Amino acid sequence: NAGVTQTPKFQVLKTGQSMTLQCAQDMNHNSMYWYRQDPGMGLRLIYYSASEGTTDKGEVPNGYNVSRLNKREFSLRLESAAPSQTSVYFCASSEWGLFGSREDSTDTQYFGPGTRLTVL
Amino acid sequence: AQSVTQLGSHVSVSEGALVLLRCNYSSSVPPYLFWYVQYPNQGLQLLLKYTSAATLVKGINGFEAEFKKSETSFHLTKPSAHMSDAAEYFCAVSPYGGSARQLTFGSGTQLTVLP
Numbered sequence: 001n002a003g004v005t006q007t008p009k010f011q012v013l014k015t016g017q018s019m020t021l022q023c024a025q026d027m028n029h030n031s032m033y034w035y036r037q038d039p040g041m042g043l044r045l046i047y048y049s050a051s052e053g054t055t056d057k058g059e060v061p062n063g064y065n066v067s068r069l070n071k072r073e074f075s076l077r078l079e080s081a082a083p084s085q086t087s088v089y090f091c092a093s094s095e096w097g098l099f100g101s102r103e104d105s106t107d108t109q110y111f112g113p114g115t116r117l118t119v120l
Numbered sequence: 121a122q123s124v125t126q127l128g129s130h131v132s133v134s135e136g137a138l139v140l141l142r143c144n145y146s147s148s149v150p151p152y153l154f155w156y157v158q159y160p161n162q163g164l165q166l167l168l169k170y171t172s173a174a175t176l177v178k179g180i181n182g183f184e185a186e187f188k189k190s191e192t193s194f195h196l197t198k199p200s201a202h203m204s205d206a207a208e209y210f211c212a213v214s215p216y217g218g219s220a221r222q223l224t225f226g227s228g229t230q231l232t233v234l235p
Contacts, residue, residue, distance in 0.1 A: 042225035111163035
């Protein structure tokens with residue numbers, strides 16, 4: 001199993017350009033997530049998807065769009081990149097889906113290797 | 121609302137010394153707690169998680185953490201540091217009964233191991 005894979009690993013954009021970050025998981029997980037990581041701020045959730053066909057906003061969704069193409073794939077799109085979007089982007093997945101919530105256990109997220117994006 | 125505070129953005133220890141990385145949480149309900157490690161240019165890897173089964177949790181690579189409700193803490197320790205432990209460590213919290221999408225991360229602690 002490859003786990004969670006992300007492409008590309010590195011990307012440099014000019015302000016106003018668009019691009020799509022790709023993420024795929026082979027663990028048959030229901031939920032997938034996009035985070036951004038900035039120095040001194042930990043990881044912040046951009047969007048998540050609890051099942052195929054559903055997406056929801058996280059803490060910092062502005063300037064981004066997502067698509068849950070199928071159960072395996074979850075893409076993140078920057079329509080008009082800005083320097084403030086320079087960051088490292090991580091995709092993650094977890095087993096539980098839309099109704100996965102139990103008081104006696106907890107879901108665990110598994111992360112991809114990240115995409116380092118620079119916007120000039 | 122839930123939050124996590126990691127005390128010390130940078131910690132340095134000598135090889136063979138005790139590693140102590142501090143994490144305090146704030147949660148309106150009893151939480152689940154996680155420690156993740158991030159090696160240079162890699163994604164986050166789960167070290168251990170607390171799910172109320174036992175207050176002392178053992179993880180991979182010799183790390184362990186103890187949940188102390190009275191102190192609202194979940195500090196990460198390792199008796200003897202190894203050079204390969206140099207990495208960034210993140211504490212995270214999710215509410216009891218919640219799902220992983222409610223995971224909140226701390227700002228991270230960079231661990232340096234000196235020879």
